[in-house]
Amino acid sequence: MFAGYISKVLLVFFGYAYPAFECFKTLEQKHGNYTVQLRFWCQYWIIVATLTAIEMLFECFISLIPMYGEAKLAFLVYLWYPQTKGTDLVYEAFLRPVVMQYEPNIEERFRNLRPKLGQLLVFYLRNFTERGYTLFQDVLRYVISSRSSSEKVKGTSSKKKKKHDELEELAEALLGTDAKQNPSRQRK
Incomplete structure (x- = not known):
């Protein structure tokens, strides 16, 4: 190793x-x-x-x-x-002849692929942001619901209660919902 x-x-x-x-x-x-x-x-x-x-x-x-x-x-x-200086030998004897033989075909494929790559990039970015936002919401709801249930069991101190209230306010602001009333999962 x-x-x-x-x-x-x-x-x-x-x-x-x-x-x-x-x-x-x-x-x-x-x-x-x-x-x-x-x-x-x-x-x-x-x-x-x-x-x-x-x-x-x-x-x-x-x-x-x-x-x-x-x-x-x-x-x-x-x-x-x-x-x-093996670069000269490897390039001239092996790589250059192969690439030169297929260069027009490679160029054509890249030319056709360029517009599709832009569309693919937009698709993945859109998909990532939507799923990332949904995942973030789910994690935030889970944290809030698990905090609420654990505090009910243990009892709350004023310091913990204040932190919990701040977390719920943050969740409400980010999610645009009332986290206290609806900790269940919501999907768009």
């Missing part, structure tokens, strides 16, 4: 943080082989994004591979290591 944690920390540092910093340095330099370095780091991030997408699709199978994290770490270091 500890070894897995160490490999994840190393993966984040050497696979993401260090390359991101190098990419930052490349963007900030104003002279020299700026475009060559920028192309190199763009290729690196394209490979990393592709690898991440593949991992997400086949996560159940990848989790069965022993020492996958360590192999991924070695692969990412191979990609950016100055002596190997």
